[in-house]
Amino acid sequence: MEIIADIPVRKTNHSSISEVDFNKLEFGKYIADHMLVCDYAGGEWKQPQIVPYGNLSLSPSALALHYGQTVFEGMKAFRMHDGRINIFRMEKHYDRFVKSLQRMCMAVPTKDIFMDGLVQLISVDEAWVPTQQGHALYLRPFVFASEARFGVKVSDEYRFIIFTGPVPALYADPIKVKVETNYIRAARGGTGFAKCGGNYGASFLPTQNARLAGYDQVLWTDAKENKFIEESGMMNVMFVINDTLVTAPLSDSILDGVTRDSLLTLANDMGYKTEERAIAITELEQAFKSGTITEAFGAGTAAVVAPIKTININGIDCMLPEYDENKLMFTLKNKLEQIRLGMEADVHGWNYII
Ligand SMILES: Cc1ncc(COP(=O)(O)O)c(C=O)c1O
Structure with a gap:
């Protein structure tokens, strides 16, 4: 399938951004309003969607929960000095994502789904990209085996999700x-x-x-x-x-x-x-x-x-x-x-x- 151009967006009616104190961020605590979801079934990736961030409905027999077909990336988008937003080393993260997925025998989202997905998701949640120097919007793309089946097997169905969240600069003590x-x-x-x-x-x-x-x-x-x-x-x-x-x-x-x-x-x-x-x-x-x-x-x-x-x-x-x-x-x-x-x-x- 792979029709990405303008990913359909269903916006939330209840933004939680006002609950976030951007001067007191904690790593991993806050999640931005929207997520990208894209399913793989029947040998192809379907149209990605941007929807309000929320819980998933998942079969207890989803293969990822049992046999560990699950792969993620961790990357960041930054607010540049002129206010524009920069996704750092997106291609290298994509290349590593592909290698991880291939090793785990999983379906690989196309580069367009990954990159356009990130760009459009970040654009929808632009207000979540912190302006404080060193802070960033953490980006978490991941894929897991979603097929409902309890025999040990390579999954035929996957879900690709990206969610994001603002994180502070870590000036780590030694x-x-x-x-x-x-x-x-x-x-x-x-x-x-x-x-x-x-x-x-x-x-x-x-x-x-x-x-x-x-x-x-x-x-x-x-x-x-x-x-x-x-x-x-x-x-x-x-x-x-x-x-x-x-x-x-x-x-x-x-x-x-x-x-x-x-x-x-x-x-x-x-x-x-x-x-x-x-x-x-x-x-x-x-x-x-x-x-x-x-x-x-x-x-x-x-x-x-x-x-x-x-x-x-x-x-x-x-x-x-x-x-x-x-x-x-x-x-x-x-x-x-x-x-x-x-x-x-x-x-x-x-x-x-x-
Ligand atoms: C096991 C492991 N090694 C190294 C790294 C550092 O990788 P990166 O610089 O891409 O964040 C990470 C973090 O993702 C990691 O989980």
Whole structure:
């Protein structure tokens, strides 16, 4: 089918925007008035619709609820300095969405449904895009298996939904992380590179254990030997060792983070040394001993960079030096934010301006 041009809109009569204090946003608390819904059945995507945000009616036997065919994206739209709205790196998010869906054997919404859907949904809820600097409209596209059937099978029916919600700038306090060597997040040949629900469900228990032990997040290690750093809970991880920005290489057990890619690109543009290579836990231990590790941080859409102050390795807390605004992570973060706001040239074509 795929008739998208002007997506039909059914507007809400009860906007909840007046209930939102845009100066006191909390991540994940508020949801904008409308959502996009598009069904897949009979081998094709139907006409998308924009409707008031609300509960779904779903069969208890919907396959996603049992066998985990569910994939999502997390991305943001920003209010630029001139008031226009910018969807950041929409194409790269779409490409990752496609890879995730293919891995989970799910129907893939066309690029037009994804992109036109986002643009038209954001246009309808334009008033929800915050004006405060650093705040954003978080965008959550996702697909789940909606076929009602309880035998284990690949679903023949899917629902694609996008909802959005305003989120604050996260000026995260430096976090404490614990290197995890008992549990694993993802194994070679598994689904680590896909943004599928099961990856997150499986990470909750080890993360909860780390929290009980006084840490904010786990640092995942490779599934085969538990020797190499992979990534963190909802972030890729980067280090500055010997003045070089170092991060684990992409593989099928690591999510291809859009922020990771953006920061690496900017660091290269600005002439910093970067390396995508395996990082052994023993190398980190050595770097702490010799004082050659000067920064560690998470990279992700939520906070851009999340400074790390402590890394627990084999039960020992290794402390990073105090951070100041001259650190590389903040230089890169500022550059990224300036590009998103339209204050610096977007030489890589990352901004999709509505
Ligand atoms: C497991 C995992 N790794 C890394 C990231 C960072 O990816 P991005 O920069 O695209 O937000 C995320 C967040 O989406 C994640 O869930």
